[in-house]
Amino acid sequence: MNNAPIGVFDSGVGGLSCVEELMRLMPNEDIVYLGDTARVPYGTRSRDTIIEYAKEDIAFLKRHDVKMILVACGTVSSVLDAIDSDSIGVPISGVVTPAVEAAYKATENKKIGIIATGASISTGAYDRQLASLDSGISVTGKACPMLVPLAENGYTSPDCPPARFFTEEYLRAIREAGVDTLILGCTHFPHFSEVISEYMGRGVKLISSSAELAGHAAKQLKDSGEAADRKTQGRIRLCCTDSASLFAQNVRKFLGRDINADIIKVSLTDKG
Ligand code: DGL
Numbered sequence: 001m002n003n004a005p006i007g008v009f010d011s012g013v014g015g016l017s018c019v020e021e022l023m024r025l026m027p028n029e030d031i032v033y034l035g036d037t038a039r040v041p042y043g044t045r046s047r048d049t050i051i052e053y054a055k056e057d058i059a060f061l062k063r064h065d066v067k068m069i070l071v072a073c074g075t076v077s078s079v080l081d082a083i084d085s086d087s088i089g090v091p092i093s094g095v096v097t098p099a100v101e102a103a104y105k106a107t108e109n110k111k112i113g114i115i116a117t118g119a120s121i122s123t124g125a126y127d128r129q130l131a132s133l134d135s136g137i138s139v140t141g142k143a144c145p146m147l148v149p150l151a152e153n154g155y156t157s158p159d160c161p162p163a164r165f166f167t168e169e170y171l172r173a174i175r176e177a178g179v180d181t182l183i184l185g186c187t188h189f190p191h192f193s194e195v196i197s198e199y200m201g202r203g204v205k206l207i208s209s210s211a212e213l214a215g216h217a218a219k220q221l222k223d224s225g226e227a228a229d230r231k232t233q234g235r236i237r238l239c240c241t242d243s244a245s246l247f248a249q250n251v252r253k254f255l256g257r258d259i260n261a262d263i264i265k266v267s268l269t270d271k272g
Helices: 016-025 047-062 096-106 118-123 125-133 147-152 161-176 189-200 209-223 244-255
Strands: 006-010 031-035 068-071 092-094 111-116 138-143 181-184 205-208 236-240 262-265
Touching (some): 006 016, 006 047, 016 031, 016 244, 031 047, 047 118, 068 209, 092 209, 096 125, 096 209, 111 118, 111 125, 111 161, 118 125, 118 138, 147 161, 147 189, 181 189, 181 209, 205 209, 236 244, 244 262
Parallel strands (some): 031 236, 068 092
């Protein structure tokens, strides 16, 4: 048993889709979340910058004595091979492997689509891992940068014309490719599930990379005997690097509700 918090980070609010699933699966766990809101988005930046930011985010969570780190950001997860995980001292996992494994299990026609940020798609991380499982899988990927600000502002429902417009614009080629499984490779995207499902057809299975990461973490904690043993609800701390009140508003827009959490502004050089 280990009552230390789980550390989770993303560039902004997207990784809260992972926190929501963690809270559902393991309500007694404490969670420290970092949204690097002063520097969002990450998905339009260079590989070197993303790696530099990720190292600072990891160091911040380490100072909170977390028992594991979940990279709830597809963009950082796509460059995780550049980070020396052994030197971190606690287990670290990103969204790519859990999402790829779930998609591989789900596909029947071996045609898989991936939508993510431009940075994630350009690394080819999802394609490589799928190819290593089965070279016969055909993968169609598409960068969907405009979905990030729409999600940040809560414009995700099928009634929202911009959400429909960009979904159709970005997903046309993936739909034409006849995929039966679509990886939502950016953690901002699960909130578009309804509009995406309407456009792709209900038969297409959507794989939420955030939910898969949360499921993977829950299993890992249980199997290693590191799950918390408290009987009460875990404490949720949401840290951001820009205004806490703006972050609180964006959290509400993104999740469509309030959650019981402390929201604080931190500096990545403080304990916070
Ligand atoms: N949530 C981040 C991801 O999963 C994307 C947002 C960004 O571009 O910063 O890739």
